[in-house]
Amino acid sequence: MAGSPTWGVRRTTGAVLRKAPHLAIAAARTAGGELVQAFSSLGFRTDPTSGSTAAYCGAGCQPGFGTCASTTKTTTGPPGPTPTSTLTDCLTKKNVPIRLTSSSDFSQLSKPFNLRLPYTPAVIVLPLTEQHVIDSVICAGKNKVKVQARSGGHSYASFGLGGQSGSMVIDLQNFQNITLDSNKVAKVGGGVRLGNLALGIYNQSQRALPHGTCPGVGLGGHATHGGFGYSSRIWGLTLDTIVGLDVVLANDSFGIVTTFYLQTVQAPAAVVQFSFGLPGMFKSAATTTAAFQHIQSFAQNASVVDRKLGLGLYMDGSGFLIRGTYFGSITDFNNKIKPELLRTLPAPSSTSVQSLSWIDSLTVLADPQPLQQPRTGYDQHDTFYAKSLVVPSSSPLKAQGLNSYFGYMIANGTNSANPWFSIINLYGGPDSQINVPSPSSSAYSDRSALWVIQHYGFTGTAGSPFPPNIIPFVQGLSDSLTRASPGTEFLGYSNYVDPQLSAAEAHSQYYGQTTYAKLLSIKNQVDPGKVFWNPQAIGN
Numbered sequence: 001m002a003g004s005p006t007w008g009v010r011r012t013t014g015a016v017l018r019k020a021p022h023l024a025i026a027a028a029r030t031a032g033g034e035l036v037q038a039f040s041s042l043g044f045r046t047d048p049t050s051g052s053t054a055a056y057c058g059a060g061c062q063p064g065f066g067t068c069a070s071t072t073k074t075t076t077g078p079p080g081p082t083p084t085s086t087l088t089d090c091l092t093k094k095n096v097p098i099r100l101t102s103s104s105d106f107s108q109l110s111k112p113f114n115l116r117l118p119y120t121p122a123v124i125v126l127p128l129t130e131q132h133v134i135d136s137v138i139c140a141g142k143n144k145v146k147v148q149a150r151s152g153g154h155s156y157a158s159f160g161l162g163g164q165s166g167s168m169v170i171d172l173q174n175f176q177n178i179t180l181d182s183n184k185v186a187k188v189g190g191g192v193r194l195g196n197l198a199l200g201i202y203n204q205s206q207r208a209l210p211h212g213t214c215p216g217v218g219l220g221g222h223a224t225h226g227g228f229g230y231s232s233r234i235w236g237l238t239l240d241t242i243v244g245l246d247v248v249l250a251n252d253s254f255g256i257v258t259t260f261y262l263q264t265v266q267a268p269a270a271v272v273q274f275s276f277g278l279p280g281m282f283k284s285a286a287t288t289t290a291a292f293q294h295i296q297s298f299a300q301n302a303s304v305v306d307r308k309l310g311l312g313l314y315m316d317g318s319g320f321l322i323r324g325t326y327f328g329s330i331t332d333f334n335n336k337i338k339p340e341l342l343r344t345l346p347a348p349s350s351t352s353v354q355s356l357s358w359i360d361s362l363t364v365l366a367d368p369q370p371l372q373q374p375r376t377g378y379d380q381h382d383t384f385y386a387k388s389l390v391v392p393s394s395s396p397l398k399a400q401g402l403n404s405y406f407g408y409m410i411a412n413g414t415n416s417a418n419p420w421f422s423i424i425n426l427y428g429g430p431d432s433q434i435n436v437p438s439p440s441s442s443a444y445s446d447r448s449a450l451w452v453i454q455h456y457g458f459t460g461t462a463g464s465p466f467p468p469n470i471i472p473f474v475q476g477l478s479d480s481l482t483r484a485s486p487g488t489e490f491l492g493y494s495n496y497v498d499p500q501l502s503a504a505e506a507h508s509q510y511y512g513q514t515t516y517a518k519l520l521s522i523k524n525q526v527d528p529g530k531v532f533w534n535p536q537a538i539g540n
Helices: 085-093 130-142 194-205 219-224 285-299 330-342 358-366 399-413 470-482 503-510 513-526
Strands: 009-011 036-038 123-125 147-150 168-171 178-180 185-189 242-250 254-263 271-277 309-315 320-326 350-356 384-392 420-426 449-458
Touching: 085 123, 085 130, 123 130, 130 147, 130 168, 130 242, 130 254, 178 194, 185 194, 194 219, 194 358, 219 254, 271 330, 271 358, 285 309, 285 320, 285 330, 285 399, 320 330, 330 350, 350 358, 384 470, 399 470, 420 470, 449 470, 503 513
Parallel strands: 123 168, 147 168
Antiparallel strands: 009 242, 036 254, 178 185, 185 254, 242 254, 271 320, 271 350, 309 320, 309 420, 384 449, 420 449
16 A cells, blocks of 8 residues: 555454444445445544454345345356455465355355446455454555455445455455343344344344344445434434444554444334325326325424334335334324324225234335345345435425426336336434434434435346346436425435446535545545545545
8 A cells, every 4th residue: 555654454352442422433435235434533432452453125125115026146247357366375374265266156255236237356255253354454455456345245336346346355244243242232243134133132132223124234334324224213223323343444444344333222012014005196296296295294293203103105106105113002003193194195005004023023024035144145136226315304395396206207117118116215304313413423424314215227037137228217217306306405325325426426425525525534544545445435
């Protein structure tokens, strides 16, 4: 790393990277499953011992709305450069477990979640210990090879493979520990998937955490870039539960999280799982606009809604579904929430309201995928393109933008040759715990969202050829809303990373000017050689 002062790798021991008064995780843009972080100048402190030199998913990732797909078809990417003998010699001399293109399991290990974006790593590291991670980063730095960590591998842009061929991928699949201490803080390995995490903490001590519905998503990228689920309005984002981290550090700031320490909560004895299908929503934009405006008014009504309500909308050109979780009694839901939610809306064509145990509710949301996920050999994939929009609480969606949005959806999506869906999740509203932390508390600096929207187009059969018209259609969904909403500053959600964005566009949409400036300052100091890299990384 030319120009890097005192290049080396340092690590914390135990849970010694502690949360300061304001939690500060600065995630250097990697997306769903990747773990490059910046910590030091944004609020973290380390214990005196820490200076030691020692040792959600495409069609298959939105099961909460019932559209799931998977495949075992293998897709290979463009040939990647063969790692130099210097790099492999460095890793071999340090006894680091690696896989090369000649390895029998390389194809499976390098298979992306999004089969549209295959890349071939120069080498895949499968560390068994933190020392293996340390040694891998040192070898990569000496040999000028870019590094990308991989947790669950669900990056929409295949950034878990580096976002290019020829990177070193550090796959954390062997970091699978889940334990709880006397304070009910969960110690969780960086390679744990969300379904296994939920089962692990519940089975040990009936504890719970806020997280997404896709059980195969890795904790690493999910937590470090936010981590939304139906429980987030009551418990916050997954990121907000972090009280400590074990990190392999490069110059004390950018590094790879090998272990998370998460403050759990008591799992509720029961929650209310609900869904309502609305008919006739794709006949006229005016009808759908009126329905959404009512739902939006309901979501902002403090006399009815508080933190106990998790709410989302799903639409795909034929179905329009209201779905969520209520953390109260089924009596309160039926007497208070349901009547106001459905008031003025068409009579539902389908209705489900049921009181479920915590694990049963997660199982329903994950269906048809099981909560228990394989630790190795994960093989759920899709072929897709997605974009996101974050709607600020200061600018609720108005009729002009909604008419344009639903008009485009009806004109172009009801008879689309390719499947697609849009999901609109409620982040803000009265008493939402998502928006309680300060914007300066982490690199997830958007703490004023009302809605977060995901637009997603896919092939229907994972691994099948990707039609070129899907990308402009998905972009058109976003454009139809943003261009008809003057004065609204839309942002993006980095766990739905859009590889079509330039690095500058991604930095603006995912971080904002103030937070990005902090991250860039850290990056320039601690990783001037850009060893930790992907196409939208800080400093690109």
